[in-house]
Amino acid sequence: MTELEKQCTLSVCYVDVRPLVYYNITFDRIVGLHEVGGTQKPWVATRGVVVTARGLLTNWTQPVAIGYLGGDDDGAFNTWIDNIMNRLYTIGLKVKALVVDPTAPPCRQVTPAEPFFFNGDTKIYFLYDPPRLMKKLLIEFMSYDFYFDKTKATWSDIVNYRKMEKNKALTLTPSLTEASMKPETMCKMRPQRAARLLSRALAAALTDRAEQGRLGDSARATAAFIIKINNLYDLLNSSTIKTNSEFQKGLSQDSNQVGYLTYMKTLFKSLRLENKLGYNEAATMKLSESWRVTIEAALMLQKDLQPLRPFLLTRNLHLDDSVAESARRAVRSGLPSCQQILRAFKKKFFHEMLQPLSSQRSVDLNGLLARVVSDAPIGTRSDPMEIDDDLPVKPIDYRRLPLKKHNLWSIAKHLLRAASRVHGDCALAVEYLKAPPEPDFLQLVADLDLSLTGALREGAGAGVGGLVRELLLDVHVLECAPPCACFPLHHLKRLFFRLRLYGILRHHQKYFKNGDTDLLINLLL
Secondary structure: OOHHHHEEEEEEEEEEOEOOOEEEOOOOEEEOEEEEOOEEEEEEOOEEEEEEEEEOOOOOEEEEEEEEEOOOOHHHHHHHHHHHHHHHHHOOOEEEEEEEOOOOOOOOOOOOOOOEEEEOOEEEEEEEOHHHHHHHHHHHHOOOEEEEOOEEEOHHHHHHHHHHHOOOOOOOOOOOOOHHHOHHHHHHOOHHHHHHHOOHHHHHHHHHHHHOOOOOOHHHHHHHHHHHHHHHHHHOOOOEOOOOOOOOEOEOOOHHHHHHHHHHHHHHHHOEEEEOOEEOHHHHHHHHHHHHHHHHHHHHHHHHHOOOOOOEOHHHHOOOOHHHHHHHHOOOOOOOEHHHHHHHHHHHHHHHHOOOOOOOOOOOHHHHHHHHHHOOOOOOOOOHHHHOOOOOOOHHHHHOOOOOOOOHHHHHHHHHHHHHHHOOOOHHHHHHHHOOOOHHHHHHHHHHHHHHHHHHHHHOOOOOOOHHHHHHHHOOOOOOOOOOOOOOHHHHHHHHHHHHHHHHHHOOHHHHHOOOHHHHHHHHO
16 A cells, blocks of 8 residues: 555444344354454344444545444443554554544544544544534434524424425425425435435525515525535535535635634534523534534644645545445345344455555455465464364254253253264263263253353353354363263263254344343343
8 A cells, every 4th residue: 555545544333233143153153242342242232333444545445343232331342443443553554533423422532622532642533424413413403493603593494495395396405305304204314315405405495585585584594504514514525626616625724614614613612502492502512512523623634634635535534334234235124133234244345355446556365365364363272172173063953952942951862862973883872872861961961051151141252262162161171971981072062052052042032123132141041
């Protein structure tokens, strides 16, 4: 990469997911639990997090990490993001900004005067996604009157205008539909579409109706507010410098652009949100600070990058939600599951990684993939024979047990029958399998079950080596009195854990789907 290509942002995109937990046998992981930085906790995930690196001065994107959230864990989340940045630093990328969703819980303490934080000695600018800020402003505008510059902008002017236009075949504002006038519909609307509603066309239409006397004088103030917000959004959504509009050009040290952004910071600082109940200080402060932090961070970031390039295309400061959109398209209706989010992430990850940044350059794909594989973390093994996979565990081994027979005796008997398929040529083992399970073997199964439930209580799959792999390392001291020295005890331990995980997660999905996530531990008992 060139020096321009190394400058990037890190965007954190949230996506609502359908509560669905399953055990992935191939990767030896439970997918669908709260998981941040590879550490899981026994909460069923309701949100997915996709972290993407995006070029600041050149156009490229690369998904770099994925997580699942099912509870509040801000400390671990921030540490995870910092670790991602550190990994990107080690390969040469230079992360300059962190872009987040304004509707998500705050993860960094910043102020409009200092819209940045430090990761080690590196200053990271903090911004909210401009399209989502526009959507948030529009939703607030539907509920409150906006007082600014000694005037008032109100949503009722737009409602009155819509009543005049709804029966017309041709209109100046085709994006202003009946559905877009409802707050509940607006909450589900894509941020880019919501940003287009407060358009210059709508401002011109309001001004025209006010001059005709069909709308009150307040419509002029509403139109003026829409123009100001539209110009601000253009400055934070620029994608070219080849335009005559100073608001749609890349951000630079141009006095008009800097002066306008400084004015908008002053406007948001004095903004007041009022409704029938009066002034809402909390809503005003939250909206005002979000915009002021983003504006100030964009100005500081452009100034820092000016030696490399005199202008900044601010569209590169937006969140990249391509992984979330791909996962949503995979389902016909409703929300995607964590499995579908993971599948979309992997496709996007490898597709972007294998694309050269320039058509003049070539990529050594074999060497690149070799480095990716060699850098993958490997769990420590105290005894490799304890987790040897020479004795395979097939899906048929853990799916044969009936639905309602996951009790101690049934599981022990099922394990012994499964052992006969891999160790049926030993006469001593055959006689052992014909009899009911010995008390010693039943105690071993009970101890294995305690190990499994204890691991899930503390955090399922906390190790990098996989859940079953870590459990096998912990229970290698648990033994029983087998009939012969060659009895497949390690195979039975592995089969037991997969059998229990399959039964727990497969047959209790209805509780997870209904949102009863607190029942996870109870279902293990």
